Amino acid sequence: MQEKLKDLVARATEEAKNIKNEADYLNIKSKFLGKKSELSELMSSIKLMSTEDKKKFGPLFNKIKNEFEELFSKKLEEAENVNDKLTFDPTLPISEDHGSLHPVTIVGREVTNILKDMGFMIFTGPEMDNEYYNFEALNVPKTHPARDMQDTYWLDNGMLLRTQTSSVQNRAMKKYGAPLRVCAPGRCFRNEDLDASHENTFFQLEGMVIDENISISNLIYTMEGMLKEVFKKDIKVRLRPGFFPFTEPGFELDCSCTICDGKGCSTCKNSGWIELCPCGMIHPNVLEEGGIDSTKYSGFAFGLGLTRLAMMKYKINDIRVLNSGDLRHLEGFNVR
Numbered sequence: 001m002q003e004k005l006k007d008l009v010a011r012a013t014e015e016a017k018n019i020k021n022e023a024d025y026l027n028i029k030s031k032f033l034g035k036k037s038e039l040s041e042l043m044s045s046i047k048l049m050s051t052e053d054k055k056k057f058g059p060l061f062n063k064i065k066n067e068f069e070e071l072f073s074k075k076l077e078e079a080e081n082v083n084d085k086l087t088f089d090p091t092l093p094i095s096e097d098h099g100s101l102h103p104v105t106i107v108g109r110e111v112t113n114i115l116k117d118m119g120f121m122i123f124t125g126p127e128m129d130n131e132y133y134n135f136e137a138l139n140v141p142k143t144h145p146a147r148d149m150q151d152t153y154w155l156d157n158g159m160l161l162r163t164q165t166s167s168v169q170n171r172a173m174k175k176y177g178a179p180l181r182v183c184a185p186g187r188c189f190r191n192e193d194l195d196a197s198h199e200n201t202f203f204q205l206e207g208m209v210i211d212e213n214i215s216i217s218n219l220i221y222t223m224e225g226m227l228k229e230v231f232k233k234d235i236k237v238r239l240r241p242g243f244f245p246f247t248e249p250g251f252e253l254d255c256s257c258t259i260c261d262g263k264g265c266s267t268c269k270n271s272g273w274i275e276l277c278p279c280g281m282i283h284p285n286v287l288e289e290g291g292i293d294s295t296k297y298s299g300f301a302f303g304l305g306l307t308r309l310a311m312m313k314y315k316i317n318d319i320r321v322l323n324s325g326d327l328r329h330l331e332g333f334n335v336r
């Protein structure tokens, strides 16, 4: 037994010299101290020993076990100290490689900062939501054909992935009441056929203003002011009729083409206008559902497509680039 233990200690001491990282440490620990290790086997043989041997070897086994533990931990610590010194060399030149913010993040931050300056608070809602907030609270009951306008991802638990940031409207109204100025950027999901301008996962920014005497002119003024700041140039907007069950009336807001300044080009199909943001006056049913007296208050809301806005701002002609994770497309933005 004495010889066996001596040999075991010699091998463990030799192998401990090879500990260079945590993986080595765990392997060697398992080999010499694990349940199936030689030491464990020797220790379990104690029950067959005479009382005299038990007294002699019991403490010796424990001593060797403790020494192994101490030795392996010490070797790991030494190795880590060496590694730290190796990886941190303050004399190395600083790498030129660095990450940058995603174009949608840049545009999202810009728009929310502009809206914050206009007195909007920032609100968020869940990406996994229920039918009530995504549809019913927005005046879209179960059988309403408008549900087909947005092909929804339904989940096994009966919930859905929100198709629009309008899902925050009812929550914000119930939480804060009127008057209210709130914006909510976030990710939305639709079961879309993908093409250059449609993704199944994209970002919108919901905006909502509720107060006494809010009118369409407040909507136009706010949108124009916000877009001028985003594009850093004079932007004109126009409204066309649009249908959304949660607005009355509803509009599609176009802005003068930022590429040709409204003169006409291939991007705006020579019309001088680009369709940018659906919006409208909040339907009285939606206000009432949110606990707001629609005879006293009125409001407007808009759902800005942040992903499409980023495409326009950075002249990206295929939306799929933005979710691709292909750094070659994204590193040009170089914004931190």
Ligand code: FA5
Binding pocket: 150, 163, 164, 165, 166, 190, 192, 197, 198, 199, 200, 201, 202, 203, 204, 244, 247, 250, 276, 277, 278, 279, 280, 301, 302, 303, 304, 305, 306, 307, 308, 319
């Ligand atoms: C809506 O989602 C409404 N909730 C917007 C709204 C809010 C209207 C408040 C009135 C009042 P729409 O389905 O048009 O509307 O989507 C809004 C914007 O999201 C679009 O203009 C577009 O920029 C963006 N969008 C919609 N679907 C996609 C998609 N598949 N990929 C990328 N962007 C999309």
